[in-house]
Amino acid sequence: MKILICDGMHSKGLELLRAEDELEVLAPDQPGPEEVRRLAADCDALVVRSRTKVTADLMDAAPRLKVIGRAGTGVDNIDVPAASARGILVMNTPGANAMAAAEHTMALMLALARHVPQATQSLREGRWEKKRFLGTELYQQTLGIIGLGKIGSIVADRALGMKMNVLVYDPHITPETAAILGAEWVPLEELFKRSDFITLHTPLTPKTRNIINRDALALMKKGVRIINCARGGLVDEEALHEALVSGHVAGAALDVFAEEPPKDNPLLSLDNVIFTPHLGASSFQAQENVARAIASQIVDYLKRGIIRNALNFPSISPRDYERIQPYLVLAERLGHLQGQLCSPIERVEIEYSGPELTELPLDPLTQSIAKGILDPILAEKVNLVNAPMLLKERKIELVATTTSETRGYTGLIRVTVEGKGQRRSATGAVFPGNEIRLVRLNTYRLEAELEGVNLIVQNEDKPGVIGFIGTTLGSHQVNIANMHLSRTPEKDRAIAIVRLDDEAPPEALEALAKTPGILSVEQVRL
Structure with missing residues (x-):
């Protein structure tokens, strides 16, 4: 079996692949699209990072392709629906670079507080400006963290170790969860008002887009400093520019931008802003970690049929897959609906009913619901494999039950979520032609797409x-x-x-x- 490494790989990952007798590894140096297309023609696996675009056309040119591995978390450069339609597994390496992203956040915060890039440039230009670059200590300053996923939790731990006061806003965790870590959970407006430094670690969703905007900036202390190593689009860059020019915001450190690479961005001209070109996951250790992870996952799948960190295919036998596929779609969408409607979520109850469902493997459906719930909540990528673990990490209880009761349908999935006195239920069914319908929302009966x-x-x-x-x-x-x-x-x-x-x-x-x-x-x- 052949594996094509499209964008380079750390030597440790290559060693793992080449140690397998039945695998042939092709690792050309920075191949262009045409060379990738030519080499992929008889390959069983592709391993990419962010450079190579794995399009439907490329997949068509690789009829033997069984698996695409992303050495990292994001899969924006892979046409996942096209891969699914062709029966090609897509896998990534979630969490392998969380430490790198968290440490980069801390590096930018320290550099911002002590004007390290500006002072370096001044000295290069022959000046000795000690008074100009008077800094601020992090000790006993208040850090506001928006989003307490894996990366946010590491940042909180490091900041607490530096004796900072840590505030957390995450609508999907409880104050008790934050307190276990040593942080204080506060509403978002309070975080804006009390923080000396603010760092973002949340996914980009309709609810979080421009979460830092003019209104948010107006609530903040004069002299606040803002760090974003999460996603471009979380910060209204025009509003931030105005606040930096006026002096209301003392400084900002940005690793990500709404448009990458940034073009004609006025922030680039300001002396009180520091930048890096999306380097959050770029460390030697992170690159080794993701290389080892994707190499072992590819080997497990090709040689042993073991699926880990799959984005588009649960652990289901081919015999059952065709029957369960529409219910997988229904399950994830019900979870996604509830993840957006209820926060924080403390408990998830799932009920499967009807003869069509009870004959099928239900674990993949439960994983799909968990993934749907977490997708709008977490900054890190969620897949069918890590979703249950992430639920446990966030202290969200999950209970699944089955019943033979049909209620007029051959199969029903009901997802009920609880949190902070809320209890919301959504029930869905698969109609003829594999059409997905919401048939009940709380006490309301309906048939909505x-x-x-x-x-x-x-x-x-x-x-x-x-x-x-x-x-x-x-x-x-x-x-x-x-x-x-x-x-x-x-x-x-x-x-x-x-x-x-x-x-x-x-x-x-x-x-x-x-x-x-x-x-x-x-x-x-x-």
Whole structure:
């Protein structure tokens, strides 16, 4: 079997692959797209980093391809749906570079506090400007961490070791979880007001995009310093530029940008900002870790059929896969829905019912639900293998049960989440033609598609509300694709699930939420 290393690999990973007698390893030096296409023609596996684009066209040129391994976490350069359609496994190495990203955050924070890059450049230019580069200590300063996943937790631990006061905002963990680490959980606005340094470690989602914006910056202390080694787009760069120029923000350290590489970005011209070109995972140890990890995963899959860290294929026999596939989609979307609607989540209850489901392996479905719940919560990538472990790490209890009760369907999945006094339930089914439907949300019965951008609006059951929703969205140039309605048996409350062509802007959501008779407005992407 042949393995093509497209973007280079640390020698330790190559040694692992070449030690296997049945594997032939091709490792050309920086091959171009045409050379990759030519060499991949008779390969069983591709190993890539971020440079090579694994497109549907490239897969078509590699008919023997069984697995694509990403030496890292992100798979933006791999067409995962195309791989799935071709039965090609896609795997990555989640968590292998978490330490590197956390330490890079600490490096940038220290460099920012003590003006290290600016002082270095000044000295290179022949100046000795001790008074100009007066720094600030981290000792007893307050660090605000937005997102307490694996990377955020490591940053918190290191900051506590430096005797900083650590505040944490993460809507998906409890104050008790933060306290175990030694941090204080606070609401986001309080974190903005109290922090001397703020660092981001959250995924980029509709809810977190521009989480640091003009309003957030206005709440912050004068002299605050901001570090972003997570995702471009979490910070409104125009608003940050204004705050840096005015002096309200003393400095910023950025490893990521909304556009990479940044072009004509005014932040690049400011003396009180330091930058690195997306180096969070770039350490010798991280590169060795990801190389060892992806090499061992490729060997396990090709030689032993063991699947680890797969992004698009659970541990299911080929015989069962065709039957379970639509339920896998349903399970993940139900989880994704609940992960966006409820926070923090402390307990997940899953009930599988109906003869079609109880005959199938249910662990992959449970893993799919866990993945769906965690995807909008965590900055690090979640897959079917690590999702249950990540749930345990976040102290989220998961219970799955089965019942033969059908309730009029051949198979039903109900996902109920609890947290901070909330209890929300979503039930889905697979209809003929493998169509996925939400058939119950809490007490509301309906048949809504689980796809795209949706507004979930609860309101008092009285005339005029539905018309107002349409008018308000129309006034903000938001087109409605379809709408599903339901109401309680008592006919006192109703719900509208409105599928949109595009996300509704914050102003439209605010206008709806402030309207008398509308009880809640939530936007989700499925």
